[in-house]
Amino acid sequence: MNAPEPHHLTADELDAILDGTIVERASVHVAGCTVCRTMVELDRRVVDALAILPPVDPAPGFSPRVMARVSIHSPPVQVTVRALGARRRVVVGAALVGAAVAGGFAWATSNPAEALAWAEPALQGIGQTLWTSLQAAAANMVEQPWFDGTRDLLAAPARAIPVIGAAAALYAAALVGLRRLLAEPVPDARW
Amino acid sequence: MRTPAAWVPLSDQEVVRHAVMGRDSAYRELIRRYQRPVFSLIYRMVRDRELAEDLAQETFVKVLNAIESYRPEYKFSSWIFKIANNAAIDHLRKRSLDTLSLDGSPHAQTADAVEATTLQIGDNRESALDEVTSRELGAQIEEAIGNLRPEYRSCILLRHVDGRPYEEIAEILDLPLGTVKTYIHRARNELRILLADMHDE
Ligand SMILES: [Zn+2]
Numbered sequence: 001m002n003a004p005e006p007h008h009l010t011a012d013e014l015d016a017i018l019d020g021t022i023v024e025r026a027s028v029h030v031a032g033c034t035v036c037r038t039m040v041e042l043d044r045r046v047v048d049a050l051a052i053l054p055p056v057d058p059a060p061g062f063s064p065r066v067m068a069r070v071s072i073h074s075p076p077v078q079v080t081v082r083a084l085g086a087r088r089r090v091v092v093g094a095a096l097v098g099a100a101v102a103g104g105f106a107w108a109t110s111n112p113a114e115a116l117a118w119a120e121p122a123l124q125g126i127g128q129t130l131w132t133s134l135q136a137a138a139a140n141m142v143e144q145p146w147f148d149g150t151r152d153l154l155a156a157p158a159r160a161i162p163v164i165g166a167a168a169a170l171y172a173a174a175l176v177g178l179r180r181l182l183a184e185p186v187p188d189a190r191w
Numbered sequence: 192m193r194t195p196a197a198w199v200p201l202s203d204q205e206v207v208r209h210a211v212m213g214r215d216s217a218y219r220e221l222i223r224r225y226q227r228p229v230f231s232l233i234y235r236m237v238r239d240r241e242l243a244e245d246l247a248q249e250t251f252v253k254v255l256n257a258i259e260s261y262r263p264e265y266k267f268s269s270w271i272f273k274i275a276n277n278a279a280i281d282h283l284r285k286r287s288l289d290t291l292s293l294d295g296s297p298h299a300q301t302a303d304a305v306e307a308t309t310l311q312i313g314d315n316r317e318s319a320l321d322e323v324t325s326r327e328l329g330a331q332i333e334e335a336i337g338n339l340r341p342e343y344r345s346c347i348l349l350r351h352v353d354g355r356p357y358e359e360i361a362e363i364l365d366l367p368l369g370t371v372k373t374y375i376h377r378a379r380n381e382l383r384i385l386l387a388d389m390h391d392e
Contacts, residue, residue, distance in 0.1 A: 011376045014376070047351050056230055063222045
């Protein structure tokens with residue numbers, strides 16, 4: 001170098017040339033300065049060689065080895081304000097329903113005749129509904145193709161007998177239950 | 192449970208969110224995404240396969256066991272590379288494998304280096320470098336990287352092998368941006384000199 005060169009490439013200018021985002025002053029300078037041109041060429045070779053270095057993989061089974069030493073994070077149960085509100089509403093609702101049922105039961109025990117008079121038509125209705133449902137279920141079972149599996153189950157006598165027996169017992173129990181509910185209350189001995 | 196392919200469109204942040212919810216397949220996905228670049232970085236830092244394997248494992252165990260402390264405003268890659276780089280640097284320091292650098296002012300401009308390098312690389316060295324195939328150059332550059340001081344090694348690997356931007360490298364290494372740039376330029380200067388020396392021998 002004969003004269004001091006205050007305008008050699010700065011680090012940023014060299015980067016810009018290597019990145020391809022050439023600064024005008026830099027490219028003009030490089031064109032006329034052998035020192036900087038050599039620098040750019042050598043740097044580019046180094047950068048290109050670095051860029052094509054192949055990645056290196058760890059030995060097979062790396063992931064399971066790591067996983068064996070990791071404890072999976074268990075998230076804390078987060079009770080949000082909204083969830084808390086919803087939970088409170090459920091509790092209040094359940095309490096109200098419970099209170100209504102208990103109140104109704106208490107009233108029915110102290111006024112049995114009146115309660116029965118109220119309940120009789122409803123219970124008769126239930127009996128009717130039960131019979132209709134049974135008929136509908138039987139008809140469905142016989143006719144609908146999606147009950148093939150159930151029909152197969154009933155086709156073998158060994159399996160059909162306990163099933164039919166259980167259904168008959170259930171029906172009989174329901175009838176007995178209804179009769180009892182509809183029976184006249186036994187007068188209290190003290191009356 | 193998600194299949195490995197189902198994770199592909201998800202960002203690192205989203206995968207981390209699944210991991211924080213306790214899905215172990217999300218942990219495995221993070222390992223799948225980063226085992227290669229993390230191992231490559233550590234391996235080129237310490238230049239020992241078995242040791243690199245141990246340090247890479249330590250890195251993942253540390254990161255994954257602290258997954259709930261990850262802050263999504265930072266890049267996950269910056270976090271894991273920071274842990275990986277620290278593991279490698281700590282090891283190199285402990286083993287005193289540091290190579291002495293041709294140190295100078297931390298903010299030296301390339302112009303000074305230009306003069307210095309040009310004085311060291313004569314015309315004959317330059318032409319010798321020209322004759323090397325890129326494959327040979329690759330092998331030589333691996334060796335030359337091993338002769339850089341650890342900080343320069345991290346910088347040059349993250350910048351020119353992984354192609355990370357300066358800003359992310361500064362975040363990974365906890366260094367000011369200017370220092371990162373200086374380290375990278377110096378590392379390149381040293382690599383040039385080291386490569387020229389190899390051809391001169
Ligand atoms: Zn110049």
